[in-house]
Amino acid sequence: MSFGPQHLAAMRMGTTLLVAFLASIVECVEALTVVLAVGSVRGWPSALAGTASALVTLAAIVAALGPALTRIPLHLIQLAIGAMILLFGLRWLRKAILRSARLIALHDEATAFAKNTAALRGNILVEKPRWDKLAFATAFNITMLEGTEVVFIVIALGAGGRELMWTASLGAVAALLAIVALGLALHRPLARVPENTLKFIVGVLLSAFGTFWVGEGSHIAWPGGDLSIPVLMAAYLVLALALVPLCRASAQPVAEGE
């Protein structure tokens, strides 16, 4: 059986579509994991606004620069955004450990409520803040970082011509839509997870992603490449869980909501 040029072109386009879809879905899942966790803990409006802003920014950059984007060194983006995500993540994880060890109040909301009540008693009207900068910044950063990777994948796969570029873009868009559908299906079950458990998970996720990206950005080798991410998650989780009883043992705990 022989293949003509048309068959070969169709096969190449099919392969490009599949590879773009699969490679993009891996990056999108990484972003979705963090956005879902941040949205569940800190609130959806800010997390979704951060994600949407990153997508719009990315689209504007792609429209303005196009293939010239590949000249921007990816490792610098990975390093800068990775360091920021790592600082967010470790700060978050530290607080989650201290909360679980009952060394700081388990519910920030209780403190906020007490402050609001005190303010209202003094006839000062305090509105609940609707804008969560941390949620916005975290969702923006992770979407920007993973989105940049998707853009690089599309440009690399579509380098062979205009048709291939469209095919690779189609694969990436299909991956994005699949991930949006997955996010819609998962966000309700996530709401049933206890708040502090979610905060713990967010700290672990951000710390693991941040550590990995700082390493990648500074050309530090990871055993197993991207497979190091779940290993880092497991390592941070084990470490944090082990630290909770250690902290409890070294201190006199405070009452919940204090």
Place this chain on the structure above:
Amino acid sequence: MMHCIRSVARELLGLIVDDGSFAGAIAVWLAICIMALPRVAAGAHWAGPTLFAGLALILIESVLRFARRKK
């Protein structure tokens, strides 16, 4: 203009800095790893785990220090 830049910087700093010495230690360790590890351990598989180990130690020290202060 300067006031605007200063408040943006303050907002950004507030997002990532909770405990000054904790954030400072992370920044110093990252700087050491970024500058030294690619030179002394180019391609070595222990380089990544070394970055993680330092961060883990900083986290352990910070939470235990906080816990001891609560005694």
